[in-house]
Amino acid sequence: MPSNLRGNETSPDVEGWLAAARTVRARHDRPRHDPDPEPDPDPDPEDTGRAATAFIRRHHAEEALGDPARRIAEVTAELAATGTYTHTPRELAHGARVAWRNANRCIGRLYWRSLRVRDLRHLGSADEIAAACADHLRQAAPGGRVRPLITVFAPDRPGRPGPRIWNEQLIRYAGHVGRDGQVIGDPATTGLTAYARRLGWRGAGTPFDVLPLVVQEAPHRGPRLFPLPPDAILEVPLEHPEHAWWADLGLRWYAVPALANMSLEIGGVRYGAAPFNGWYMGTEIGARNLADTDRYDLLPGLARRLGLDTGTERSLWKDRALVELNRSVLHSFDRAGVTITDHHTESVRFLTHLAREESHGRAVGADWSWIVPPLSGATTPVFHRTYDDVRRTPAYVHHPDARARARGEEPVPARHRPPRRDLV
Numbered sequence: 234m235p236s237n238l239r240g241n242e243t244s245p246d247v248e249g250w251l252a253a254a255r256t257v258r259a260r261h262d263r264p265r266h267d268p269d270p271e272p273d274p275d276p277d278p279e280d281t282g283r284a285a286t287a288f289i290r291r292h293h294a295e296e297a298l299g300d301p302a303r304r305i306a307e308v309t310a311e312l313a314a315t316g317t318y319t320h321t322p323r324e325l326a327h328g329a330r331v332a333w334r335n336a337n338r339c340i341g342r343l344y345w346r347s348l349r350v351r352d353l354r355h356l357g358s359a360d361e362i363a364a365a366c367a368d369h370l371r372q373a374a375p376g377g378r379v380r381p382l383i384t385v386f387a388p389d390r391p392g393r394p395g396p397r398i399w400n401e402q403l404i405r406y407a408g409h410v411g412r413d414g415q416v417i418g419d420p421a422t423t424g425l426t427a428y429a430r431r432l433g434w435r436g437a438g439t440p441f442d443v444l445p446l447v448v449q450e451a452p453h454r455g456p457r458l459f460p461l462p463p464d465a466i467l468e469v470p471l472e473h474p475e476h477a478w479w480a481d482l483g484l485r486w487y488a489v490p491a492l493a494n495m496s497l498e499i500g501g502v503r504y505g506a507a508p509f510n511g512w513y514m515g516t517e518i519g520a521r522n523l524a525d526t527d528r529y530d531l532l533p534g535l536a537r538r539l540g541l542d543t544g545t546e547r548s549l550w551k552d553r554a555l556v557e558l559n560r561s562v563l564h565s566f567d568r569a570g571v572t573i574t575d576h577h578t579e580s581v582r583f584l585t586h587l588a589r590e591e592s593h594g595r596a597v598g599a600d601w602s603w604i605v606p607p608l609s610g611a612t613t614p615v616f617h618r619t620y621d622d623v624r625r626t627p628a629y630v631h632h633p634d635a636r637a638r639a640r641g642e643e644p645v646p647a648r649h650r651p652p653r654r655d656l657v
Contacts, residue, residue: 281501288500328499363459379572383509399447428641519559576606
């Protein structure tokens, strides 16, 4: 690990500075809209068969594997005997990569073929899964060089759901709620933080306490806590290229954005635990995680330290503080030798991805509201066009049960859940 990176220690001044910088109160981070309904626990074998056939045909066509008839016959026979089927390692790798290619909200899909796939479907215990997640973080950023990586654990099978990771990401900071309602840390994680405390975890009570992993190997077994080993947590202390006092604020962020509670769905098979990561775009940290009013809400405090006029919106103090915060993130990651990209570069890369996919006869789905960066959107080429937000499979999917777990709530079984008004 580079010498200018550090672990989970916190400057003694940062708690007070953050408390003064924001007045966010605790709340659960409920999604405004979840477009992906949860399927029944045991999908209809006929539906699985149709999805499997479509995936196998597409896989054989894209990878020039020849006639898929024999493989389809094998899958059909296995479905008839067991109600599901098993992907070959090659199918799993292709499906995981294409799921990234199909991720409409991701701007960084140009390198979808470079995704490394760890096939750990044979692991069964929570201890093994937690250890493998720590290994994932180590392998994802050797020496600070972040690489796209996915670790796939056992899939759901009829009557036997696979493991689940409750955390939204493998690394997230806790949100400690004080008696006055103030949050020390990340307000987005107050629910899971409270749940972890009920299971015995405490943390140090700082703004940057790394939450333990909450792993559940099966529905009939309760979730268990697993603190991440320090050597699996790569963090970057934030400095500024011009303001020396910035480092004294004690701000930091972690290097690997490994999503952990989305399901990987390939050809009718659901992998409920399949953490995956790319690398950060600077605005994800500087314009959202640290700047959003329902997250760390740093802009008012930074603006005051920068001497900006916060008494009127017309001074554009928010815009100016936001730019300096994003400069800090990019400067600090570069100085630490940790992979990060900026929104201008990534926007050009996305248009390259569009052209490349179109040359292969593949339409690219995209959600404009996610593809356009949250900082200086109109200065990027992705702003000045429209996109078709059509969902395709394989896919990474957010299900309501995963959302509930990330909030520290026991999910309601699908058969007991009231009908969704936006889907009927």
